[in-house]
Amino acid sequence: MTSGADPQISVIVPTYKDWPDLAVCLEHLGRQTLPASAFEIIVANNNPEAEIPPFVRPPANARTVHVLEPGSYAARNAAMAVARGSIFAFTDSDCRPSPDWLSAGLAAFDGLADVDRVAGAIDVFPAGEEWTISELYDRLFHLRQKRFVERDGFGATANLFVPRKAFELVGGFRGDVFSGDDRGWNLRAQAKGSRIVYCAEAEVRHAARGTFDALAKKRRRLTGSTYQRQSERLRRRKLIRLPVHFLLPPSKRRIRPILDAPGLTARQRRSLKWLHYRLGLVTFMEVFRLHYLNRVPLR
Numbered sequence: 360m361t362s363g364a365d366p367q368i369s370v371i372v373p374t375y376k377d378w379p380d381l382a383v384c385l386e387h388l389g390r391q392t393l394p395a396s397a398f399e400i401i402v403a404n405n406n407p408e409a410e411i412p413p414f415v416r417p418p419a420n421a422r423t424v425h426v427l428e429p430g431s432y433a434a435r436n437a438a439m440a441v442a443r444g445s446i447f448a449f450t451d452s453d454c455r456p457s458p459d460w461l462s463a464g465l466a467a468f469d470g471l472a473d474v475d476r477v478a479g480a481i482d483v484f485p486a487g488e489e490w491t492i493s494e495l496y497d498r499l500f501h502l503r504q505k506r507f508v509e510r511d512g513f514g515a516t517a518n519l520f521v522p523r524k525a526f527e528l529v530g531g532f533r534g535d536v537f538s539g540d541d542r543g544w545n546l547r548a549q550a551k552g553s554r555i556v557y558c559a560e561a562e563v564r565h566a567a568r569g570t571f572d573a574l575a576k577k578r579r580r581l582t583g584s585t586y587q588r589q590s591e592r593l594r595r596r597k598l599i600r601l602p603v604h605f606l607l608p609p610s611k612r613r614i615r616p617i618l619d620a621p622g623l624t625a626r627q628r629r630s631l632k633w634l635h636y637r638l639g640l641v642t643f644m645e646v647f648r649l650h651y652l653n654r655v656p657l658r
Contacts (some may be wrong), residue, residue, distance in 0.1 A: 364396075365443040365445075366396065366397055366398045366399045367398065367444055367445060368393070368398040368399075368445075368446045368447075368448050368465065368520075369401055369438075369439075369442035369443060369444030369447050369448070370398055370399065370401065370449075370450065371401050371403060371435055371438040371442065371447055371450075372384060372388075372401070372402050372403065372450055372452055373403040373405055373426075373451070374404060374452035375406060375434075375658075377452045377453060378415055379414075380452050380453040380566075381402065381415055382414055384450070384451075384452050384453070384455065385400070385402075385418060385421065387457075388418060388421075389418040391458060391459075391460065391461050392458050392461075392462050393461040393462045393465065395418065395419065395420045396420070397461075398420065398444065398448070398461055399421070399422070399442070399444060400420055400421035400422070401421070401422060401424060401441065402417065402422070402423045402438075403423075403424055403431075403435060403437055403438040404424065404425045404426065404434075405426050405429065405430070405431065409425040411423060424437055429658055430534060430535075430536065430537045431451075431537070432532035432533055432534050432536060432537075432540050433532075433534035433535075435449065435516070435531075436531040436532055436534055439531065442523075445522060445524075446465070446468070446521070446522050447520070447521050447522075447526070448460075448464060448519075449516040449517075449518070449519045449520075449521070450517060450563055451516070451517045451565070453566055454481075454517055455563060455564040455565070456562075456563045457561075457562045457563065457564070459560065459561070460479065460518075460562065460563060461561075463479070463558060463560035463561035464479055464558060464561035465520075467520070467558040467560075468520070468522075471556065472554070473522055473524050474522060474524050474525040474528055474548070474551070475522070475525075475553055475554050475555065476514065476521050476522075476548065476553055476554070476555040476556075477514075477519070477555070477556055477557075477561065478507065478508045478514025478515070478518060478520075478555055478556070478557055478558070479504070479520070479557075479558050479559075479560075479561030479562055479563060480504060480505070480518065480557075480558070480559045480561065480563075481502045481504045481564075482562055482563070482564045482565065483497060483501075483502055483565050483566075483567045484565070484566060485567055485569075486566065486567070486569050490567070491569055492627065492630045492634055493569050493570050493571055493573070493574055493634065494567035494569050495623075496635070497567040497568040499616040499620055499631070500616055501568075501577070502515055502517060502565060504517075505557055505559075507542075508555055508556070508557040509557065511542065512545065512546065512549045512555060513541060513542045513545030513546060513549070513555065514555055514557075515541045517563060517565055518561065518563045520561070521548075525553050528548070528551050529548045529551055530547075531544075532544050535587075536583075536584045536656075537583060537656055537657070537658040538581045538583070538584040539581060539585060540584070543588075571634065571637065574634075575638065575641045578638050578641045578645070579641060579645045579657050580656070580657060580658060582641075582642050582646060582649075583645065583649065583655075583656025583657055584656065586646060586649050586656065587656060601646055602642060602643055605639030605640060605642050605643045606639070606643060608636065609632065609636055609639065613635070614631075614632055614635055617635065645657075
């Protein structure tokens with residue numbers, strides 16, 4: 360990247376074994392309406408190997424940091440340590456930022472305090488013309504950014520703008536967990552007086568997970584993070600109980616997104632409920648593996 364005045368925004372993109380998606384993400388970042396001189400792109404390469412495949416062609420305002428400590432949060436922390444912008448714009452390597460993503464995100468800070476945060480919209484889309492059951496489940500239960508902001512006070516790092524001053528106030532992400540600190544860090548920021556706003560115009564698109572294996576991998580990662588937090592709070596691991604409720608048919612409260620979603624057929628709702636139950640079994644088995652077999656969380 361050419362030298363000169365510091366950019367206003369540092370776009371931070373962690374990646375792990377995801378080169379094809381990263382190549383597409385970087386193409387979209389290269390089409391931003393915000394002038395290239397106003398932002399830098401930092402790819403936090405979390406792969407064991409430092410080399411980047413030749414088909415990945417970063418824009419001229421991009422650079423790469425190689426982060427050996429495993430986990431996307433550790434990778435984001437390492438990227439922030441070398442970033443030059445006053446605002447950090449987080450997205451993931453499997454996201455497709457819209458051309459106005461950075462311009463809209465930057466404009467949303469008008470009138471906000473210098474530690475406030477902006478969460479942009481996340482449009483989950485299918486691989487083909489028709490939604491598979493796994494893709495529908497991913498859309499209904501994950502990356503519901505507007506709900507995250509309005510109900511829970513946090514934004515997913517798939518599309519999150521945070522001033523540098525907020526990290527100076529709160530500290531960085533937890534580098535020892537593989538999932539869940541999107542919420543954790545944002546709630547720590549909220550406790551320090553930082554508020555969050557939702558910006559529909561600052562949109563990224565995110566491909567829905569199309570297989571049960573992909574959903575199960577995410578569920579294991581989330582379960583591992585939750586287990587770590589519970590272990591720390593309870594201090595003695597023997598106090599943690601197996602989540603046996605996952606062995607029972609799911610309650611209406613837990614499948615409310617399925618029940619409330621418009622336009623689904625009765626067959627789709629049945630398939631989604633069965634998928635939800637199967638993922639509950641994944642949670643049960645992962646807690647058993649972590650607690651009773653004394654294994655480590657998966658990334």
